[in-house]
Amino acid sequence: xxxxxxxxxxxxxxxxxxxxxxxxxxxxxxxxxxxxxxxxxxxxxxxxxxxxxxxxxxxxxxxxxxxxxxxxxxxxxxxxxxxxxxxxxxxxxxxxxxxxxxxxxxxxxxxxxxxxxxxxxxxxxxxxxxxxxxxxxxxxxxxxxxxxxxxxxxxxxxxxxxxxxxxxxxxxxxxxxxxxxxxxxxxxxxxxxxxxxxxxxxxxxxxxxxxxxxxxxxxxxxxxxxxxxxxxxxxxxxxxxxxxxxxxxxxxxxxxxxxxx
DNA sequence: ATGCCCTATGATATAGGA
Numbered sequence: 001x002x003x004x005x006x007x008x009x010x011x012x013x014x015x016x017x018x019x020x021x022x023x024x025x026x027x028x029x030x031x032x033x034x035x036x037x038x039x040x041x042x043x044x045x046x047x048x049x050x051x052x053x054x055x056x057x058x059x060x061x062x063x064x065x066x067x068x069x070x071x072x073x074x075x076x077x078x079x080x081x082x083x084x085x086x087x088x089x090x091x092x093x094x095x096x097x098x099x100x101x102x103x104x105x106x107x108x109x110x111x112x113x114x115x116x117x118x119x120x121x122x123x124x125x126x127x128x129x130x131x132x133x134x135x136x137x138x139x140x141x142x143x144x145x146x147x148x149x150x151x152x153x154x155x156x157x158x159x160x161x162x163x164x165x166x167x168x169x170x171x172x173x174x175x176x177x178x179x180x181x182x183x184x185x186x187x188x189x190x191x192x193x194x195x196x197x198x199x200x201x202x203x204x205x206x207x208x209x210x211x212x213x214x215x216x217x218x219x220x221x222x223x224x225x226x227x228x229x230x231x232x233x234x235x236x237x238x239x240x241x242x243x244x245x246x247x248x249x250x251x252x253x254x255x256x257x258x259x260x261x
Numbered sequence: 262a263t264g265c266c267c268t269a270t271g272a273t274a275t276a277g278g279a
Contacts, residue, residue, distance in 0.1 A: 009278085010268055034278085036268065061269050062277070111279060153279070172279060207279070208266035216263095219279075245263045251278085 001071065001100055001261055002027045005222060006243075006254035007108070007151040007205070011035040011066065014250055015043050021243055022050050025256060028071045029099045031106035033151045034250075035064030042066060057095040064092050065108050065150070071100030080133050084125040086110065086118075093126070096137075101261060102230070103141055105133070107150035112171035120171060123153070124180050131183035138188050138227055145230040145261055148189065151252065152223045154181045156191070159201055160220035172221060181223070190231035192224040194255050195238040202239040205252045213244055222255055233259040 004027040008014050011032055022030065035042060035058050042056035053073040058064030067073065077096040085091075093108040107130065112123040130148065137146055154177045158164040167173045185191065196202035203218025212218065226234065236258040244253040 013268070034268090111277080113277085113279090167279095170279080205279075206263095211263090211265055214263045214265095221279075241263085251267080 001029070001102065001259050003029045003031075003102065003104065003147065003149075003257045003259065004254050005031040005033070005106065005149040005224065007033040007222060007250060007252035009034050009036070009250040009252065011043060011064075012037050012041060014248070015046060017243070017249060019046065019050060021254065022047070022052065025240060025254070027256065028069065029102070029104060030068045031104060031149055032066040032068065033064075033106060033108035035066050036061060037064060055095060055097050057092045059092050062091075063108055065095045065106045067095055067097045067099065067104060067106050069097070069099040072098070074098050080129050081136070082129060084122060084129055086122045101145070102259070103137060103144060103146040105148045105150075107148060107152070109150070109152045109154070111153050112177070115169065115171055115174060123171070124176055127177070127180035128183065131187050134184055134189060134225070135187040141227070143229050145233060145259070146227040147192075147224055147230050147257075148184065149224040149255070151221060152181060153221055154178060154223075155219050155221055156181060156223070162203070162217040162219070172219065184225045188228065189225040190228060192226050192231060192234055192237050192257055194224070194257075195236070197238060197241050204239055204255060206244060208251050222252060224255060224257055230259065233261050235260050
């Protein structure tokens with residue numbers, strides 16, 4: 001089974017890219033983040049024409065997540081249990097579903113903005129609640145394959161950004177953010193490390209500005225955490241940087257994970 | 262060449278992204 005995750009930066013605006021990539025990469029399941037459309041506006045019909053069911057969760061301009069599957073899509077859950085709020089609202093940043101016997105959560109972790117911003121403490125609280133969900137699902141699923149994947153907005157180590165000196169006093173690289181992500185391995189998850197198709201590190205994001213992509217000024221901030229049974233079934237994983245090339249693309253590239261289940 | 266920011270919004274500026 002082929003599973004993928006992609007921060008698409010508006011699924012409506014990038015629909016042609018999504019359709020082309022589903023056809024060429026042929027994933028069985030695609031987890032999307034930053035769909036930037038309401039649940040109703042998600043392009044369900046267009047993806048159904050390609051043989052995929054959709055479960056979307058969005059409320060408009062910002063955020064939004066979805067799971068698209070051609071191997072079944074059941075037990076859909078929207079939001080984390082007790083998901084932290086920002087400015088009094090639960091934002092559409094998490095959706096879970098079971099696809100072909102694999103439990104998956106498509107996740108868009110808050111950005112954090114600045115280390116002294118309320119959004120940063122929100123980000124840490126969000127990751128802590130995610131670890132609680134993970135522990136709960138590991139226990140409930142009792143060995144069935146499970147993965148938590150998406151845009152974590154955290155670079156796990158210093159080599160996961162093109163130049164760590166640029167990130168002094170920035171979010172995405174602070175010890176507290178990394179420790180909050182490390183709660184998942186502490187709960188029993190295993191990070192699935194993707195291959196890079198070029199260069200040493202499999203970056204997943206490159207800013208639109210200042211030739212960041214051709215200069216490979218990127219960040220590895222989209223991550224996949226598998227349950228032990230999921231991780232041991234992985235046969236390959238890579239970041240498809242080809243999808244970042246050209247105009248009208250997302251600023252993130254998709255991660256592909258192949259598992260033998 | 263992978264090439265000099267992009268998204269959605271009751272829009273003609275703004276907030277958010279990372």
